Amino acid sequence: MSKTAAVVGSGLGGLAAAIRLKAKGYDVDIFEALDQPGGRASVFKKDGFTFDAGPTVITAPYLVAELFELAGKDMRDYIEMIPVDPFYRVVYSDGSQFDYVGDEERILKEIEKISPQDVEGYKKLAKQAEKIFKVGYSELVDHPFEKFTDMLKIAPKMIQLKNYKSVYSLVSDYIKDERLRQAFSFQPLLIGGNPFDSTSIYLLIHWLERKWGVFYPKGGTTHMVHALVQLFKDMGGRIHLNSPVEEILIDAHTVKGVKVNGESHLCDAVVCNSDPSFTYMNMIAPEWRKKHTDKRIKKLKPSMSLFVSYFGTKKKYDDIAHHTILLGPRYRGLLDDIFHKYTLPDDFSLYLHAPAKSDPDMAPEGKEAFYVLSPVPNQYSKADWKTLGPLYQEKILKALDSSYLPGLLDNLELAFFITPDYFEKNLRSVAGSAFGLEPVLRQSAYFRYHNRSEDINNLFFVGASTHPGAGIPGVLNSAKVLEKVLNER
Numbered sequence: 079m080s081k082t083a084a085v086v087g088s089g090l091g092g093l094a095a096a097i098r099l100k101a102k103g104y105d106v107d108i109f110e111a112l113d114q115p116g117g118r119a120s121v122f123k124k125d126g127f128t129f130d131a132g133p134t135v136i137t138a139p140y141l142v143a144e145l146f147e148l149a150g151k152d153m154r155d156y157i158e159m160i161p162v163d164p165f166y167r168v169v170y171s172d173g174s175q176f177d178y179v180g181d182e183e184r185i186l187k188e189i190e191k192i193s194p195q196d197v198e199g200y201k202k203l204a205k206q207a208e209k210i211f212k213v214g215y216s217e218l219v220d221h222p223f224e225k226f227t228d229m230l231k232i233a234p235k236m237i238q239l240k241n242y243k244s245v246y247s248l249v250s251d252y253i254k255d256e257r258l259r260q261a262f263s264f265q266p267l268l269i270g271g272n273p274f275d276s277t278s279i280y281l282l283i284h285w286l287e288r289k290w291g292v293f294y295p296k297g298g299t300t301h302m303v304h305a306l307v308q309l310f311k312d313m314g315g316r317i318h319l320n321s322p323v324e325e326i327l328i329d330a331h332t333v334k335g336v337k338v339n340g341e342s343h344l345c346d347a348v349v350c351n352s353d354p355s356f357t358y359m360n361m362i363a364p365e366w367r368k369k370h371t372d373k374r375i376k377k378l379k380p381s382m383s384l385f386v387s388y389f390g391t392k393k394k395y396d397d398i399a400h401h402t403i404l405l406g407p408r409y410r411g412l413l414d415d416i417f418h419k420y421t422l423p424d425d426f427s428l429y430l431h432a433p434a435k436s437d438p439d440m441a442p443e444g445k446e447a448f449y450v451l452s453p454v455p456n457q458y459s460k461a462d463w464k465t466l467g468p469l470y471q472e473k474i475l476k477a478l479d480s481s482y483l484p485g486l487l488d489n490l491e492l493a494f495f496i497t498p499d500y501f502e503k504n505l506r507s508v509a510g511s512a513f514g515l516e517p518v519l520r521q522s523a524y525f526r527y528h529n530r531s532e533d534i535n536n537l538f539f540v541g542a543s544t545h546p547g548a549g550i551p552g553v554l555n556s557a558k559v560l561e562k563v564l565n566e567r
Protein backbone atom coordinates (compact mmCIF):
# COMPACT_ATOMS: atom_id res chain seq x y z
CA MET A 79 0.00 0.00 0.00
CA SER A 80 1.38 3.46 -0.83
CA LYS A 81 2.07 5.96 1.91
CA THR A 82 -0.34 8.85 2.28
CA ALA A 83 0.37 12.57 2.66
CA ALA A 84 -1.70 15.70 3.19
CA VAL A 85 -0.40 19.05 1.94
CA VAL A 86 -1.84 22.07 3.73
CA GLY A 87 -2.10 24.93 1.22
CA SER A 88 -1.65 25.16 -2.54
CA GLY A 89 0.86 27.99 -2.88
CA LEU A 90 3.66 27.30 -5.35
CA GLY A 91 5.69 25.60 -2.59
CA GLY A 92 2.73 23.38 -1.70
CA LEU A 93 2.05 22.44 -5.32
CA ALA A 94 5.73 21.62 -5.92
CA ALA A 95 5.83 19.53 -2.73
CA ALA A 96 2.65 17.67 -3.70
CA ILE A 97 4.04 16.88 -7.17
CA ARG A 98 7.34 15.69 -5.70
CA LEU A 99 5.51 13.49 -3.16
CA LYS A 100 3.36 12.01 -5.96
CA ALA A 101 6.49 11.25 -7.97
CA LYS A 102 7.86 9.42 -4.91
CA GLY A 103 4.77 7.20 -4.85
CA TYR A 104 2.73 8.90 -2.13
CA ASP A 105 -1.04 9.13 -2.32
CA VAL A 106 -1.50 12.91 -1.92
CA ASP A 107 -4.36 15.22 -0.95
CA ILE A 108 -3.94 19.02 -1.02
CA PHE A 109 -6.25 20.97 1.29
CA GLU A 110 -6.56 24.65 0.32
CA ALA A 111 -8.49 27.10 2.47
CA LEU A 112 -9.35 29.46 -0.39
CA ASP A 113 -11.59 28.90 -3.40
CA GLN A 114 -8.67 28.83 -5.84
CA PRO A 115 -5.13 27.43 -5.87
CA GLY A 116 -1.89 29.46 -5.90
CA GLY A 117 -1.89 31.32 -2.58
CA ARG A 118 -0.03 34.56 -3.24
CA ALA A 119 0.05 33.51 -6.91
CA SER A 120 -3.73 33.52 -7.28
CA VAL A 121 -5.69 35.56 -9.79
CA PHE A 122 -8.38 38.24 -9.84
CA LYS A 123 -10.63 38.32 -12.92
CA LYS A 124 -12.97 41.27 -13.47
CA ASP A 125 -14.90 42.60 -16.49
CA GLY A 126 -12.67 40.84 -19.00
CA PHE A 127 -9.42 41.89 -17.24
CA THR A 128 -7.07 39.28 -15.76
CA PHE A 129 -4.84 40.37 -12.89
CA ASP A 130 -2.14 38.13 -11.46
CA ALA A 131 -2.47 38.83 -7.75
CA GLY A 132 1.17 38.39 -6.77
CA PRO A 133 4.35 37.09 -8.42
CA THR A 134 5.01 38.30 -11.95
CA VAL A 135 8.79 37.98 -12.31
CA ILE A 136 9.62 34.37 -13.08
CA THR A 137 13.28 33.44 -12.61
CA ALA A 138 15.07 30.05 -12.64
CA PRO A 139 12.35 28.43 -14.80
CA TYR A 140 14.30 25.15 -14.68
CA LEU A 141 12.70 24.62 -11.26
CA VAL A 142 9.25 24.50 -12.88
CA ALA A 143 10.52 22.34 -15.77
CA GLU A 144 11.90 19.81 -13.25
CA LEU A 145 8.40 19.24 -11.86
CA PHE A 146 7.08 18.29 -15.29
CA GLU A 147 10.10 16.04 -15.88
CA LEU A 148 9.29 14.13 -12.67
CA ALA A 149 6.06 13.06 -14.37
CA GLY A 150 7.81 12.32 -17.67
CA LYS A 151 6.33 15.47 -19.25
CA ASP A 152 7.78 18.50 -21.02
CA MET A 153 6.99 21.91 -19.49
CA ARG A 154 6.91 23.45 -22.98
CA ASP A 155 3.77 21.43 -23.78
CA TYR A 156 2.02 23.21 -20.88
CA ILE A 157 3.60 26.64 -20.48
CA GLU A 158 5.04 29.14 -22.93
CA MET A 159 7.76 31.03 -21.03
CA ILE A 160 8.23 34.42 -22.74
CA PRO A 161 11.55 36.20 -22.04
CA VAL A 162 11.03 39.70 -20.62
CA ASP A 163 13.29 42.49 -21.94
CA PRO A 164 14.33 44.66 -20.18
CA PHE A 165 14.12 42.64 -16.96
CA TYR A 166 13.10 45.90 -15.25
CA ARG A 167 13.03 49.55 -16.20
CA VAL A 168 14.11 51.64 -13.24
CA VAL A 169 12.72 55.19 -13.32
CA TYR A 170 14.13 57.73 -10.86
CA SER A 171 12.45 60.77 -9.36
CA ASP A 172 14.84 63.04 -11.33
CA GLY A 173 13.39 61.60 -14.56
CA SER A 174 16.41 59.46 -15.51
CA GLN A 175 15.87 55.83 -16.50
CA PHE A 176 17.93 52.68 -16.33
CA ASP A 177 17.12 49.51 -18.25
CA TYR A 178 18.22 46.55 -16.17
CA VAL A 179 19.00 43.81 -18.73
CA GLY A 180 20.79 40.46 -18.74
CA ASP A 181 23.17 41.00 -21.61
CA GLU A 182 26.59 42.19 -20.36
CA GLU A 183 27.32 44.55 -23.25
CA ARG A 184 23.90 46.21 -23.02
CA ILE A 185 23.96 46.61 -19.25
CA LEU A 186 27.41 48.23 -19.48
CA LYS A 187 25.99 50.74 -21.98
CA GLU A 188 23.07 51.47 -19.62
CA ILE A 189 25.52 52.04 -16.76
CA GLU A 190 27.63 54.30 -18.94
CA LYS A 191 24.56 56.46 -19.67
CA ILE A 192 24.01 57.04 -15.96
CA SER A 193 27.55 57.05 -14.57
CA PRO A 194 30.55 56.22 -16.82
CA GLN A 195 32.86 56.00 -13.79
CA ASP A 196 30.88 52.94 -12.54
CA VAL A 197 31.38 50.68 -15.58
CA GLU A 198 34.53 49.03 -14.22
CA GLY A 199 33.03 48.80 -10.73
CA TYR A 200 29.98 47.00 -12.11
CA LYS A 201 32.19 44.41 -13.85
CA LYS A 202 33.76 43.61 -10.46
CA LEU A 203 30.35 43.61 -8.75
CA ALA A 204 29.00 41.13 -11.31
CA LYS A 205 32.01 38.85 -10.68
CA GLN A 206 31.33 39.04 -6.94
CA ALA A 207 27.63 38.26 -7.53
CA GLU A 208 28.65 35.21 -9.56
CA LYS A 209 30.98 34.00 -6.76
CA ILE A 210 28.20 34.48 -4.19
CA PHE A 211 25.79 32.61 -6.47
CA LYS A 212 28.19 29.66 -6.71
CA VAL A 213 28.19 29.25 -2.93
CA GLY A 214 24.92 30.86 -1.82
CA TYR A 215 22.76 29.23 -4.47
CA SER A 216 24.52 26.06 -5.51
CA GLU A 217 25.54 24.96 -2.00
CA LEU A 218 22.65 26.32 0.01
CA VAL A 219 19.21 26.59 -1.55
CA ASP A 220 18.27 22.95 -2.06
CA HIS A 221 20.24 21.52 0.86
CA PRO A 222 18.72 20.95 4.29
CA PHE A 223 20.09 23.08 7.14
CA GLU A 224 18.91 21.02 10.11
CA LYS A 225 22.04 21.04 12.23
CA PHE A 226 24.09 23.97 13.45
CA THR A 227 27.15 22.14 12.10
CA ASP A 228 25.61 22.42 8.58
CA MET A 229 25.88 26.16 9.11
CA LEU A 230 29.43 25.98 10.46
CA LYS A 231 30.56 24.02 7.40
CA ILE A 232 29.54 26.81 5.02
CA ALA A 233 30.40 29.73 7.33
CA PRO A 234 34.07 30.24 6.27
CA LYS A 235 33.08 30.59 2.59
CA MET A 236 30.25 32.93 3.52
CA ILE A 237 32.50 35.15 5.59
CA GLN A 238 35.03 35.24 2.75
CA LEU A 239 32.19 36.47 0.51
CA LYS A 240 31.41 39.19 3.10
CA ASN A 241 27.98 37.89 4.06
CA TYR A 242 28.21 40.07 7.18
CA LYS A 243 27.65 43.11 4.93
CA SER A 244 24.22 44.16 3.71
CA VAL A 245 23.35 44.04 0.02
CA TYR A 246 23.42 47.85 -0.19
CA SER A 247 26.74 48.06 1.61
CA LEU A 248 28.43 45.50 -0.66
CA VAL A 249 27.01 47.12 -3.81
CA SER A 250 28.36 50.47 -2.55
CA ASP A 251 31.87 48.98 -2.34
CA TYR A 252 31.81 48.75 -6.14
CA ILE A 253 29.34 51.41 -7.36
CA LYS A 254 29.54 55.14 -6.60
CA ASP A 255 26.38 56.58 -8.21
CA GLU A 256 23.44 56.49 -5.77
CA ARG A 257 20.92 55.71 -8.54
CA LEU A 258 22.91 52.65 -9.62
CA ARG A 259 23.41 51.60 -6.00
CA GLN A 260 19.63 51.48 -5.76
CA ALA A 261 19.19 49.63 -9.07
CA PHE A 262 21.59 46.88 -7.97
CA SER A 263 20.39 46.60 -4.39
CA PHE A 264 16.58 46.69 -4.51
CA GLN A 265 16.29 42.93 -5.29
CA PRO A 266 15.86 41.76 -1.64
CA LEU A 267 12.61 43.76 -1.64
CA LEU A 268 11.25 41.17 -4.09
CA ILE A 269 11.48 38.59 -1.30
CA GLY A 270 10.58 40.79 1.66
CA GLY A 271 14.03 42.02 2.63
CA ASN A 272 15.38 45.49 3.35
CA PRO A 273 18.52 46.01 1.17
CA PHE A 274 20.13 47.73 4.18
CA ASP A 275 19.55 44.72 6.47
CA SER A 276 19.55 41.66 4.16
CA THR A 277 22.81 39.79 4.02
CA SER A 278 24.81 40.37 0.85
CA ILE A 279 24.26 36.68 0.03
CA TYR A 280 21.07 37.93 -1.64
CA LEU A 281 23.22 39.60 -4.27
CA LEU A 282 23.04 36.14 -5.81
CA ILE A 283 19.64 37.21 -7.20
CA HIS A 284 21.48 39.49 -9.62
CA TRP A 285 23.50 36.60 -10.99
CA LEU A 286 20.51 34.26 -11.02
CA GLU A 287 18.65 36.77 -13.21
CA ARG A 288 21.61 37.20 -15.53
CA LYS A 289 22.27 33.45 -15.75
CA TRP A 290 18.75 32.21 -16.50
CA GLY A 291 16.84 35.37 -17.46
CA VAL A 292 13.46 36.78 -16.44
CA PHE A 293 10.30 35.24 -17.86
CA TYR A 294 6.57 35.69 -18.10
CA PRO A 295 4.35 32.63 -18.59
CA LYS A 296 1.81 33.31 -21.37
CA GLY A 297 -1.58 33.71 -19.72
CA GLY A 298 0.09 35.02 -16.56
CA THR A 299 1.51 33.36 -13.48
CA THR A 300 -1.99 32.01 -12.91
CA HIS A 301 -1.59 29.94 -16.08
CA MET A 302 1.56 28.37 -14.56
CA VAL A 303 -0.30 27.64 -11.32
CA HIS A 304 -3.13 25.92 -13.16
CA ALA A 305 -0.68 23.94 -15.32
CA LEU A 306 0.93 22.63 -12.10
CA VAL A 307 -2.48 21.77 -10.63
CA GLN A 308 -3.33 19.89 -13.85
CA LEU A 309 0.00 18.04 -13.72
CA PHE A 310 -0.67 17.05 -10.09
CA LYS A 311 -4.16 15.80 -10.96
CA ASP A 312 -2.85 13.91 -14.03
CA MET A 313 -0.43 12.15 -11.66
CA GLY A 314 -3.45 11.02 -9.60
CA GLY A 315 -3.35 13.70 -6.87
CA ARG A 316 -6.45 15.27 -5.34
CA ILE A 317 -6.92 18.96 -4.51
CA HIS A 318 -9.70 20.14 -2.21
CA LEU A 319 -10.54 23.86 -2.37
CA ASN A 320 -12.52 25.72 0.33
CA SER A 321 -10.95 23.27 2.77
CA PRO A 322 -9.17 25.07 5.62
CA VAL A 323 -7.19 22.73 7.85
CA GLU A 324 -8.19 23.50 11.43
CA GLU A 325 -5.80 21.24 13.29
CA ILE A 326 -2.83 18.96 12.74
CA LEU A 327 -3.74 15.69 14.43
CA ILE A 328 -0.88 14.36 16.57
CA ASP A 329 -0.37 11.46 18.93
CA ALA A 330 2.83 10.65 20.80
CA HIS A 331 4.71 13.41 18.96
CA THR A 332 3.80 11.83 15.63
CA VAL A 333 1.47 13.17 12.94
CA LYS A 334 -1.76 11.24 12.48
CA GLY A 335 -3.53 13.47 9.97
CA VAL A 336 -5.39 16.75 9.65
CA LYS A 337 -8.80 18.02 10.69
CA VAL A 338 -10.64 19.73 7.84
CA ASN A 339 -14.14 21.18 8.05
CA GLY A 340 -14.63 19.24 11.30
CA GLU A 341 -13.61 15.89 9.81
CA SER A 342 -10.44 13.89 10.40
CA HIS A 343 -8.34 12.97 7.41
CA LEU A 344 -5.72 10.40 8.47
CA CYS A 345 -2.35 10.12 6.72
CA ASP A 346 1.31 9.17 7.23
CA ALA A 347 2.84 12.60 6.63
CA VAL A 348 1.67 16.22 6.68
CA VAL A 349 3.42 18.95 4.69
CA CYS A 350 2.42 22.47 5.68
CA ASN A 351 2.64 25.19 3.05
CA SER A 352 0.72 27.40 5.46
CA ASP A 353 2.70 30.05 7.38
CA PRO A 354 4.72 27.99 9.95
CA SER A 355 4.31 30.65 12.67
CA PHE A 356 0.53 30.61 12.21
CA THR A 357 0.49 26.81 11.94
CA TYR A 358 2.45 26.16 15.14
CA MET A 359 0.53 28.74 17.16
CA ASN A 360 -2.99 27.97 15.89
CA MET A 361 -3.10 24.44 14.52
CA ILE A 362 -0.83 22.45 16.85
CA ALA A 363 -1.60 21.94 20.53
CA PRO A 364 1.10 23.50 22.81
CA GLU A 365 1.77 20.14 24.51
CA TRP A 366 3.57 18.92 21.34
CA ARG A 367 5.70 22.07 20.89
CA LYS A 368 8.86 22.05 22.96
CA LYS A 369 10.87 24.20 20.56
CA HIS A 370 8.18 26.22 18.83
CA THR A 371 6.49 27.82 21.79
CA ASP A 372 4.32 30.92 21.22
CA LYS A 373 6.90 32.96 23.14
CA ARG A 374 9.72 31.91 20.82
CA ILE A 375 7.67 32.40 17.65
CA LYS A 376 6.66 35.92 18.69
CA LYS A 377 10.35 36.90 18.75
CA LEU A 378 10.70 36.19 15.02
CA LYS A 379 10.57 39.15 12.63
CA PRO A 380 7.97 39.00 9.86
CA SER A 381 8.77 40.75 6.57
CA MET A 382 7.12 43.96 5.45
CA SER A 383 3.75 43.92 3.77
CA LEU A 384 2.41 45.28 0.49
CA PHE A 385 -0.37 47.46 -0.80
CA VAL A 386 -1.34 46.37 -4.31
CA SER A 387 -3.78 48.19 -6.57
CA TYR A 388 -5.11 46.35 -9.63
CA PHE A 389 -6.51 48.56 -12.35
CA GLY A 390 -7.76 48.40 -15.93
CA THR A 391 -7.59 51.24 -18.45
CA LYS A 392 -9.77 52.04 -21.46
CA LYS A 393 -6.66 52.64 -23.56
CA LYS A 394 -3.23 51.12 -24.01
CA TYR A 395 0.04 52.71 -22.93
CA ASP A 396 2.65 51.95 -25.59
CA ASP A 397 5.96 53.27 -24.36
CA ILE A 398 6.32 51.46 -21.07
CA ALA A 399 8.14 48.32 -19.98
CA HIS A 400 6.58 45.10 -18.65
CA HIS A 401 8.22 45.64 -15.24
CA THR A 402 8.89 49.19 -14.04
CA ILE A 403 10.40 50.19 -10.70
CA LEU A 404 9.48 53.81 -9.93
CA LEU A 405 11.89 54.93 -7.24
CA GLY A 406 10.91 57.88 -5.09
CA PRO A 407 13.31 60.55 -3.79
CA ARG A 408 14.04 58.69 -0.54
CA TYR A 409 15.55 55.18 -0.40
CA ARG A 410 17.12 54.40 3.00
CA GLY A 411 14.70 56.71 4.85
CA LEU A 412 11.66 55.19 3.16
CA LEU A 413 12.79 51.64 4.00
CA ASP A 414 13.61 52.70 7.54
CA ASP A 415 10.03 53.95 8.00
CA ILE A 416 8.61 50.68 6.66
CA PHE A 417 10.95 48.09 8.21
CA HIS A 418 12.02 49.70 11.49
CA LYS A 419 9.55 52.42 12.45
CA TYR A 420 6.46 50.59 11.18
CA THR A 421 4.98 53.83 9.92
CA LEU A 422 3.29 54.39 6.58
CA PRO A 423 5.39 57.04 4.82
CA ASP A 424 3.80 59.90 2.85
CA ASP A 425 6.04 59.11 -0.12
CA PHE A 426 6.49 55.76 -1.88
CA SER A 427 8.50 53.72 -4.36
CA LEU A 428 6.39 51.59 -6.69
CA TYR A 429 6.58 48.52 -8.88
CA LEU A 430 4.29 48.70 -11.92
CA HIS A 431 3.26 45.50 -13.69
CA ALA A 432 2.12 45.95 -17.30
CA PRO A 433 1.73 42.41 -18.71
CA ALA A 434 0.20 43.63 -22.00
CA LYS A 435 3.78 44.29 -23.11
CA SER A 436 4.25 40.49 -23.31
CA ASP A 437 0.66 39.28 -23.55
CA PRO A 438 -2.25 41.38 -24.90
CA ASP A 439 -4.81 38.75 -23.81
CA MET A 440 -4.79 39.93 -20.18
CA ALA A 441 -7.27 42.72 -21.04
CA PRO A 442 -10.13 43.24 -23.51
CA GLU A 443 -9.15 44.51 -27.01
CA GLY A 444 -7.69 48.04 -26.91
CA LYS A 445 -7.52 48.09 -23.08
CA GLU A 446 -4.78 47.32 -20.59
CA ALA A 447 -4.51 45.53 -17.23
CA PHE A 448 -1.99 46.74 -14.64
CA TYR A 449 -1.04 46.35 -11.04
CA VAL A 450 0.95 48.76 -8.94
CA LEU A 451 2.60 47.65 -5.73
CA SER A 452 3.90 49.69 -2.83
CA PRO A 453 5.90 48.19 0.06
CA VAL A 454 4.20 49.15 3.34
CA PRO A 455 4.80 48.21 6.99
CA ASN A 456 3.28 45.01 8.29
CA GLN A 457 0.50 45.01 10.87
CA TYR A 458 2.89 46.07 13.64
CA SER A 459 2.05 49.55 12.31
CA LYS A 460 -1.52 49.14 13.61
CA ALA A 461 -2.69 51.06 10.52
CA ASP A 462 -6.44 51.09 9.93
CA TRP A 463 -6.41 49.88 6.33
CA LYS A 464 -10.21 49.97 5.99
CA THR A 465 -9.99 53.76 6.19
CA LEU A 466 -6.53 54.19 4.69
CA GLY A 467 -6.91 51.80 1.72
CA PRO A 468 -9.12 53.91 -0.59
CA LEU A 469 -7.10 57.07 0.21
CA TYR A 470 -3.78 55.34 -0.41
CA GLN A 471 -5.02 53.93 -3.73
CA GLU A 472 -6.19 57.39 -4.82
CA LYS A 473 -2.80 58.87 -3.92
CA ILE A 474 -0.87 56.25 -5.90
CA LEU A 475 -3.10 56.43 -8.99
CA LYS A 476 -2.86 60.23 -8.91
CA ALA A 477 0.94 60.00 -8.73
CA LEU A 478 0.96 57.68 -11.76
CA ASP A 479 -1.43 59.99 -13.62
CA SER A 480 0.88 62.94 -13.15
CA SER A 481 4.06 61.07 -14.08
CA TYR A 482 4.38 57.69 -15.73
CA LEU A 483 0.83 57.02 -16.96
CA PRO A 484 -0.49 60.43 -18.13
CA GLY A 485 -4.27 60.60 -18.41
CA LEU A 486 -4.69 57.54 -16.20
CA LEU A 487 -7.53 58.93 -14.10
CA ASP A 488 -9.57 59.91 -17.19
CA ASN A 489 -9.05 56.47 -18.70
CA LEU A 490 -9.54 54.35 -15.61
CA GLU A 491 -12.13 51.60 -16.13
CA LEU A 492 -11.81 49.80 -12.82
CA ALA A 493 -9.55 49.69 -9.77
CA PHE A 494 -9.47 47.68 -6.56
CA PHE A 495 -6.77 46.87 -4.00
CA ILE A 496 -5.43 44.57 -1.34
CA THR A 497 -3.74 45.67 1.90
CA PRO A 498 -1.88 43.94 4.78
CA ASP A 499 -5.36 42.86 5.98
CA TYR A 500 -5.55 40.53 2.95
CA PHE A 501 -2.27 38.82 3.84
CA GLU A 502 -3.30 38.48 7.48
CA LYS A 503 -6.91 37.37 7.03
CA ASN A 504 -7.15 35.66 3.63
CA LEU A 505 -3.68 34.11 3.56
CA ARG A 506 -3.36 33.57 7.34
CA SER A 507 0.03 35.23 7.45
CA VAL A 508 1.26 36.41 10.86
CA ALA A 509 1.35 40.26 11.05
CA GLY A 510 0.01 40.42 7.49
CA SER A 511 3.52 39.90 6.18
CA ALA A 512 3.67 39.56 2.39
CA PHE A 513 6.78 37.35 2.28
CA GLY A 514 6.88 35.39 5.55
CA LEU A 515 9.91 35.78 7.83
CA GLU A 516 12.21 38.64 6.88
CA PRO A 517 15.35 37.38 5.10
CA VAL A 518 18.01 38.56 7.54
CA LEU A 519 21.06 36.50 8.52
CA ARG A 520 19.61 35.51 11.91
CA GLN A 521 16.51 34.12 10.12
CA SER A 522 18.30 32.35 7.26
CA ALA A 523 19.32 28.72 6.59
CA TYR A 524 19.62 26.88 9.97
CA PHE A 525 17.95 29.87 11.68
CA ARG A 526 14.88 29.78 9.40
CA TYR A 527 11.99 27.34 9.86
CA HIS A 528 13.35 23.87 9.11
CA ASN A 529 11.65 21.82 6.42
CA ARG A 530 11.22 18.96 8.89
CA SER A 531 9.65 19.76 12.24
CA GLU A 532 12.01 19.34 15.20
CA ASP A 533 9.01 18.78 17.49
CA ILE A 534 6.74 16.38 15.66
CA ASN A 535 7.56 13.28 13.63
CA ASN A 536 6.42 13.21 9.99
CA LEU A 537 5.49 16.89 9.98
CA PHE A 538 7.16 18.95 7.26
CA PHE A 539 7.16 22.55 6.05
CA VAL A 540 7.65 24.18 2.65
CA GLY A 541 7.12 27.75 1.46
CA ALA A 542 8.33 31.28 2.00
CA SER A 543 9.09 31.18 5.74
CA THR A 544 11.02 27.92 5.50
CA HIS A 545 14.56 27.34 4.24
CA PRO A 546 15.66 28.67 1.76
CA GLY A 547 13.06 31.46 1.69
CA ALA A 548 10.52 33.51 -0.23
CA GLY A 549 10.17 34.09 -3.95
CA ILE A 550 9.25 31.48 -6.52
CA PRO A 551 12.77 29.98 -6.79
CA GLY A 552 12.92 29.88 -2.96
CA VAL A 553 9.64 28.05 -2.43
CA LEU A 554 10.23 25.64 -5.33
CA ASN A 555 13.62 24.84 -3.80
CA SER A 556 11.98 24.28 -0.39
CA ALA A 557 10.08 21.38 -2.00
CA LYS A 558 13.41 19.95 -3.19
CA VAL A 559 14.74 20.15 0.37
CA LEU A 560 11.58 18.37 1.55
CA GLU A 561 12.50 15.39 -0.64
CA LYS A 562 15.87 15.20 1.11
CA VAL A 563 14.44 15.23 4.66
CA LEU A 564 11.45 13.02 3.99
CA ASN A 565 12.79 9.85 5.58
CA GLU A 566 9.90 9.42 7.97
CA ARG A 567 10.40 8.38 11.55
Ligand SMILES: Cc1cc2nc3c(=O)[nH]c(=O)nc-3n(C[C@H](O)[C@H](O)[C@H](O)COP(=O)(O)OP(=O)(O)OC[C@H]3O[C@@H](n4cnc5c(N)ncnc54)[C@H](O)[C@@H]3O)c2cc1C
Pocket residue numbers: 086087088089090091092109110111112115116117118119131132133134135136137268269321322323324351352353384386451504505506512513540541542543547548549550551553
Ligand atom coordinates in the same frame (compact mmCIF):
# COMPACT_ATOMS: atom_id res chain seq x y z
C1 LIG B 1 2.30 40.99 -4.53
C2 LIG B 1 3.45 40.00 -4.54
C3 LIG B 1 4.34 40.02 -5.60
C4 LIG B 1 5.37 39.09 -5.66
N1 LIG B 1 6.20 39.09 -6.75
C5 LIG B 1 7.09 38.09 -6.90
C6 LIG B 1 7.79 37.93 -8.13
O1 LIG B 1 7.58 38.71 -9.06
N2 LIG B 1 8.65 36.89 -8.25
C7 LIG B 1 8.86 35.99 -7.23
O2 LIG B 1 9.65 35.05 -7.41
N3 LIG B 1 8.20 36.11 -6.05
C8 LIG B 1 7.31 37.12 -5.88
N4 LIG B 1 6.59 37.22 -4.72
C9 LIG B 1 6.83 36.23 -3.66
C10 LIG B 1 6.15 34.89 -3.98
O3 LIG B 1 4.91 35.14 -4.55
C11 LIG B 1 5.94 34.08 -2.74
O4 LIG B 1 7.14 33.99 -1.97
C12 LIG B 1 5.48 32.66 -3.05
O5 LIG B 1 4.50 32.63 -4.05
C13 LIG B 1 4.94 32.05 -1.76
O6 LIG B 1 4.64 30.70 -1.98
P1 LIG B 1 4.35 29.73 -0.79
O7 LIG B 1 4.68 28.34 -1.25
O8 LIG B 1 5.04 30.18 0.45
O9 LIG B 1 2.78 29.74 -0.57
P2 LIG B 1 1.70 30.91 -0.41
O10 LIG B 1 1.54 31.59 -1.70
O11 LIG B 1 1.96 31.69 0.80
O12 LIG B 1 0.41 30.00 -0.20
C14 LIG B 1 0.10 29.36 1.01
C15 LIG B 1 -1.27 28.75 0.83
O13 LIG B 1 -1.64 28.08 2.04
C16 LIG B 1 -3.03 28.28 2.23
N5 LIG B 1 -3.35 28.06 3.65
C17 LIG B 1 -2.91 28.77 4.71
N6 LIG B 1 -3.41 28.25 5.84
C18 LIG B 1 -4.16 27.19 5.48
C19 LIG B 1 -4.94 26.23 6.20
N7 LIG B 1 -5.04 26.26 7.53
N8 LIG B 1 -5.59 25.28 5.50
C20 LIG B 1 -5.51 25.21 4.15
N9 LIG B 1 -4.80 26.10 3.42
C21 LIG B 1 -4.13 27.05 4.08
C22 LIG B 1 -3.26 29.71 1.80
O14 LIG B 1 -4.61 29.97 1.51
C23 LIG B 1 -2.37 29.78 0.54
O15 LIG B 1 -3.08 29.38 -0.59
C24 LIG B 1 5.54 38.14 -4.62
C25 LIG B 1 4.67 38.14 -3.53
C26 LIG B 1 3.63 39.06 -3.49
C27 LIG B 1 2.69 39.03 -2.33
